[in-house]
Amino acid sequence: MQPWLQAGLMLSYWCSASCEFCYVSSCPAHNFWTSPDQIVDRWKQLDDLAARYNARVKIHLTGGEVFGNWDLLVDVLERARRAELPPVDKIETNAFWADTDAVVRRRLTVLKNLGVKLLTTDADIFHQQFVPIDYVRRLVEITREILGPDAVRVRWRDFYNAALENNLDVNNLSPQQLRELQIDALTHGRERFNGRAAVLASKLLQGKSPETFIGDCCDKGILRSKHVHIDPYGNIFPGTCCGLILGSTLCENIADVYDWLDTNGPTGPILETLTTQGPAALVDFARRYGFTPLPNGYVSKCQLCYHIRSTLYGAGQFKKWLGPEQTYPPIEW
Numbered sequence: 223m224q225p226w227l228q229a230g231l232m233l234s235y236w237c238s239a240s241c242e243f244c245y246v247s248s249c250p251a252h253n254f255w256t257s258p259d260q261i262v263d264r265w266k267q268l269d270d271l272a273a274r275y276n277a278r279v280k281i282h283l284t285g286g287e288v289f290g291n292w293d294l295l296v297d298v299l300e301r302a303r304r305a306e307l308p309p310v311d312k313i314e315t316n317a318f319w320a321d322t323d324a325v326v327r328r329r330l331t332v333l334k335n336l337g338v339k340l341l342t343t344d345a346d347i348f349h350q351q352f353v354p355i356d357y358v359r360r361l362v363e364i365t366r367e368i369l370g371p372d373a374v375r376v377r378w379r380d381f382y383n384a385a386l387e388n389n390l391d392v393n394n395l396s397p398q399q400l401r402e403l404q405i406d407a408l409t410h411g412r413e414r415f416n417g418r419a420a421v422l423a424s425k426l427l428q429g430k431s432p433e434t435f436i437g438d439c440c441d442k443g444i445l446r447s448k449h450v451h452i453d454p455y456g457n458i459f460p461g462t463c464c465g466l467i468l469g470s471t472l473c474e475n476i477a478d479v480y481d482w483l484d485t486n487g488p489t490g491p492i493l494e495t496l497t498t499q500g501p502a503a504l505v506d507f508a509r510r511y512g513f514t515p516l517p518n519g520y521v522s523k524c525q526l527c528y529h530i531r532s533t534l535y536g537a538g539q540f541k542k543w544l545g546p547e548q549t550y551p552p553i554e555w
């Protein structure tokens with residue numbers, strides 16, 4: 223098993239936006255935020271774990287949208303610094319708050335003084351339904367000026383450049399044009415087909431039967447990734463498998479969760495099967511709980527996995543391994 227040397231600490235599932243492809247299913251209704259003590263404690267535990275491997279942990283702060291609680295973000299960074307934890311690797315934001323130059327300058331100056339060196343932001347057909355591209359431009363330009371020319375990454379740069387060049391306002395597109403651009407984005411394989419992205423893909427794309435994914439196991443994603451996320455409720459997820467719980471920081475130390483997995487491997491019908499065989503091996507099992515494969519099939523094993531997991535969660539099953547409820551909203555597939 224790989225050591226967990228990189229982690230995304232989610233401050234909240236709250237977000238200003240509700241992007242149709244959000245793989246963590248964030249939205250403005252999710253208003254719980256982790257306490258600064260808990261976030262810094264998780265950071266410290268992860269750094270202690272990394273120290274076993276003569277490394278420092280790389281932490282990114284994420285959500286949801288961390289700038290939705292500016293005071294908390296600053297508090298966390300100040301506490302981490304006082305605790306002599308390694309500087310934050312990056313902070314992710316959708317730029318919704320970048321409505322004036324003054325506010326961006328003020329906040330970036332605070333972040334610079336707290337040792338922040340990198341922001342990542344988004345530019346794509348989904349985010350720009352909620353955030354004007356001009357806000358992203360403002361954030362990018364002022365971050366370069368205050369934090370340095372390489373201090374901001376835009377995902378995706380080609381969309382960003384084209385949107386600025388063409389003065390694109392996504393909300394002026396016809397429904398048909400919007401769908402065409404969404405389909406184009408989804409088919410170019412850039413998205414993680416988990417959460418709302420899995421549902422959206424089921425409506426827009428033709429996939430393959432579940433049997434196509436037989437034997438495509440997830441040991442790499444679950445056991446051989448150096449990357450975990452910890453959600454605001456303390457659930458530990460493998461790198462990008464939001465909603466699949468490896469353990470809880472509320473019940474155990476992170477090192478104990480890691481050591482258990484390292485020694486015993488994933489246990490229980492969901493995690494063990496996903497690790498050793500992949501989601502296609504769960505299809506017959508999930509039928510007992512009401513799962514019916516989509517007639518259009520699946521574009522990836524992760525989309526199939528999310529459909530199975532959301533069905534099991536909706537049937538009230540396996541909540542030790544599946545949750546929290548924010549990641550499995552009631553869905554019409």
Ligand code: SF4
Pocket residue numbers: 237238239240241243244245246247248249285286287316349
């Ligand atoms: S994709 Fe990002 S900006 Fe969009 S709803 Fe999810 S967390 Fe918010």
Ligand code: SF4
Pocket residue numbers: 416439440443444462463464466496501523524525527528
């Ligand atoms: S199929 Fe499921 S467990 Fe495997 S990588 Fe995708 S989301 Fe994670």
